[in-house]
Amino acid sequence: MNKHVLIAGGGIGGMGLAVALTRAGLNVDLLEQTPEFSEVGAGIQLGPNAVRVLSDWGLSNALQAVAAFPDRLRVRDAHEGTVLGELPLSERARLKYGQPYATIHRADALQVLLQAAQAEPRVTLHLKERLRSVHELPDGVSVLTETGHTHVADALIGCDGLWSVVRRHVMAGPAGLLPDADPPLDIPPRFSGHIAYRGMVAQADLPDSLRTQSVTAWLGAKLHVVQYPVRRGELVNVVAVVEGRQLGNPQGWTHDANRAELLQAIGPVHPQLRDLLEAVTSWKQWPLNDRPPMTGPYEHAQGRVALAGDAAHPMRPYLAQGAAMALEDAWTLGRLVQRALAADSAGPIPWVDLFQRYARGRWQRNARVQANSISNGKVFHADGFLRMGRDVALSLMGDTLMDKPWLYSGPPDVV
Ligand SMILES: Cc1cc2nc3c(=O)[nH]c(=O)nc-3n(C[C@H](O)[C@H](O)[C@H](O)COP(=O)(O)OP(=O)(O)OC[C@H]3O[C@@H](n4cnc5c(N)ncnc54)[C@H](O)[C@@H]3O)c2cc1C
Numbered sequence: 001m002n003k004h005v006l007i008a009g010g011g012i013g014g015m016g017l018a019v020a021l022t023r024a025g026l027n028v029d030l031l032e033q034t035p036e037f038s039e040v041g042a043g044i045q046l047g048p049n050a051v052r053v054l055s056d057w058g059l060s061n062a063l064q065a066v067a068a069f070p071d072r073l074r075v076r077d078a079h080e081g082t083v084l085g086e087l088p089l090s091e092r093a094r095l096k097y098g099q100p101y102a103t104i105h106r107a108d109a110l111q112v113l114l115q116a117a118q119a120e121p122r123v124t125l126h127l128k129e130r131l132r133s134v135h136e137l138p139d140g141v142s143v144l145t146e147t148g149h150t151h152v153a154d155a156l157i158g159c160d161g162l163w164s165v166v167r168r169h170v171m172a173g174p175a176g177l178l179p180d181a182d183p184p185l186d187i188p189p190r191f192s193g194h195i196a197y198r199g200m201v202a203q204a205d206l207p208d209s210l211r212t213q214s215v216t217a218w219l220g221a222k223l224h225v226v227q228y229p230v231r232r233g234e235l236v237n238v239v240a241v242v243e244g245r246q247l248g249n250p251q252g253w254t255h256d257a258n259r260a261e262l263l264q265a266i267g268p269v270h271p272q273l274r275d276l277l278e279a280v281t282s283w284k285q286w287p288l289n290d291r292p293p294m295t296g297p298y299e300h301a302q303g304r305v306a307l308a309g310d311a312a313h314p315m316r317p318y319l320a321q322g323a324a325m326a327l328e329d330a331w332t333l334g335r336l337v338q339r340a341l342a343a344d345s346a347g348p349i350p351w352v353d354l355f356q357r358y359a360r361g362r363w364q365r366n367a368r369v370q371a372n373s374i375s376n377g378k379v380f381h382a383d384g385f386l387r388m389g390r391d392v393a394l395s396l397m398g399d400t401l402m403d404k405p406w407l408y409s410g411p412p413d414v415v
Contacts, residue, residue, distance in 0.1 A: 002348035003027055006143060006153040008131045008166050010037050012044075012106070013309025013326030014159030015113035019057050020334030022120040025341050029151055030123065031143070033130035033160075037114050039106035040284065042198040043230040043237030045215065046104060048097035049410040050324035053331040055099060059112055066108040068229035069100045070215045073402055075394055078220030081270035084391050085398020089215070097408050103215065103228040105200075105235065109323070131160065134169035134305060141304050155304045155351045157333065159326065162189050162289060164311035170302040189289040192316055194377065196288055197240045197262045199280035203233065210276050212236060218273050219390075221383035223266055225273060226320075238280050239317070240266060243381065246287040257285035290314045293370035297359035300366075306355045308333065313366040318376035321369050321407065328365075328411035333358055336414060361414030369407065 003026045007014045010032030018030050046054075046067070054063050073087040089101040117123045130146040134156060141156040158166020171186035203211045215228040225240045242265045262283055263274070291314050294300070300312050309326030336358055340349050382390050393401060 002154050002351075004029070004153040006031065006141065006151055006156045008143070008156065008158045008164075009160035009309075009311070010034075010114075010125065010127075011039070011159065011161060011309070011326075012109055012113065012323045013161075013311075013330060014157075015110060015117055016053070016057075016327045017157060017159055017308060017330035017333060018117040018123050018125075019113055019120065020330045021337060022117070022122040023057065024334045024337040025122075025345075026337060027122045028120075028124070029126060029153065030117070031126045031129040031131055031145060031151065033128070033146075035128050037110060037125070037127070039110045040198075041200060042106055042239070042284070043103055043200070043228060043235075044106055044109060044323050045228065045320035046102040046109070047321065047324055047404075048093050048099035048101055048408040050321075050327050051099040051102050052097075053324075053327040053411060054112070056331065057116065059116055062112045062115065063102060063104070066112065066231060067102040067104040068213065068231065068233040070103055070228055071213050073101075073215045073217070075217045075219060075398065075402070076270075076273075077391070078218040078223060078225060078269045078273055081272060084219070085394035085402060087399045087402040093408070096403075096405075101215075101408075103230050103237070105230040105237070108231060131165050134166060136169075136303050136305065154349070155306070155355070158305065158307045158311045159309050159330075161310045162314045164307065166305060167307055167311050170305055170307055171299070173302070187291075189291055189314060191246045192288045192290055192377070193243055194241050194288045194316070195244045195246075195265075196286040196317070197242075197257055197265075197283045198286065199238050199283040200230070200235050201238070201276075201280045202235055203229070206236065206279055207275075209272065210236075210279060217380070218269070219380050219382075220266075220269060221387065222381050223269075224380040225266075225269075225277070227276060236276075238276060240277065241288070241377075241380075242266060255285045257283040259283060288316055290316050290370070290374075293367040293374075294363045295367070297356065297363045300359035300363050301355035304351045304355070306333070306358060313370055315370040316373040316377050318380060319369055319373040319404075319407075321373065325366055325369055329358075329362055331411050332362055332414050357414060361412075365410070365412065 007030040075084045093101045135142045142152045218225040222243045308329035
């Protein structure tokens with residue numbers, strides 16, 4: 001009793017949390033709005049901190065089977081092609097952090113977690129269940145979905161992403177009594193002014209000169225492009241970010257884009273970069289939205305309801321750590337539950353206290369990653385003196401600047 005949790009959202013964060021909580025001994029019902037568990041055709045980088053979480057869940061072999069493990073992170077000038085700085089990744093990351101730096105297709109990452117969750121008898125996965133509202137009960141939480149179903153459990157964790165419904169409840173204050181407060185207690189996500197174009201190409205379809213097993217970030221004025229291998233190195237994932245206006249419904253997340261539109265937005269760049277962009281035939285466009293860095297634990301939990309991943313701390317992708325922080329949140333919640341059950345396996349889990357510990361333990365690290373992601377974006381897109389300073393700094397101490405021990409040695413344990 002008292003060991004039943006609802007998770008809203010079955011993305012990388014929610015699925016990871018389902019694995020963490022069931023491994024800790026809880027029963028989980030996960031509600032996902034879409035008709036199937038799927039991820040968009042794009043890649044993500046998983047720093048050693050994220051890989052450590054997967055390894056702790058016993059998923060190293062599953063990761064090894066589908067991910068790529070790039071040899072280095074290289075920064076190049078998008079116009080001149082000059083190498084501005086380099087950080088060796090593969091062996092160095094293993095030696096320094098005990099875990100590799102991985103790059104993976106998002107669908108493969110979700111599949112690894114989905115299979116782990118499906119192997120757990122304590123998880124029930126519900127599709128086409130879009131959560132509409134949250135009601136806290138004296139000793140539990142009840143949620144209503146768009147299909148008219150009610151689900152009741154001891155606690156709820158919202159992993160429902162950037163446009164989180166659960167967040168509205170958490171930010172409405174104690175007992176959710178202030179959803180229409182004036183001024184509002186929470187503001188909607190904000191458009192960053194940046195648009196990402198994402199595409200993939202098979203290495204086999206590229207000329208030798210464009211094939212790569214490295215992460216390369218091309219930096220230009222008001223733009224950058226990141227490329228890296230995924231799916232055992234068989235595909236190259238390409239993300240091009242330009243500055244522009246938001247088009248269409250931001251909640252639509254993906255919009256088809258054509259290559260000509262991207263090449264026009266990018267303008268003149270180094271021929272090798274241009275060749276790469278031309279080699280990708282299908283592009284999707286994302287308006288990049290985020291929230292300001294978290295300002296306190298209250299953004300992570302309220303009563304028996306907590307938030308994890310983008311629902312709590314959506315960020316710009318310039319530190320490549322949004323999914324990693326969602327996995328770290330999940331890992332932390334799993335550890336706290338393990339500890340609570342180790343202290344008293346028969347008694348009720350003190351959910352309110354446990355969520356407050358989680359919130360206090362996580363918010364500053366998540367805020368730091370959000371803030372670093374914002375400043376990285378400015379540095380990536382710099383022009384003029386800032387660009388000159390950046391390039392000099394990268395040439396003098398590129399590996400020191402690109403390495404992030406405070407980040408990659410995580411997740412920190414929370415007591
Ligand atoms: C261009 C780009 C590049 C990125 N690169 C990286 C990277 O290299 N490394 C990295 O770590 N991160 C990266 N990220 C960030 C990463 O994609 C996100 O931080 C991560 O996906 C967040 O996971 P999540 O599970 O919290 O949310 P989401 O992935 O948004 O999942 C939320 C889930 O909840 C479901 N849902 C939503 N509302 C409801 C509801 N009301 N009821 C039920 N279900 C609901 C959704 O359908 C979805 O399945 C990148 C992001 C972008 C845009």
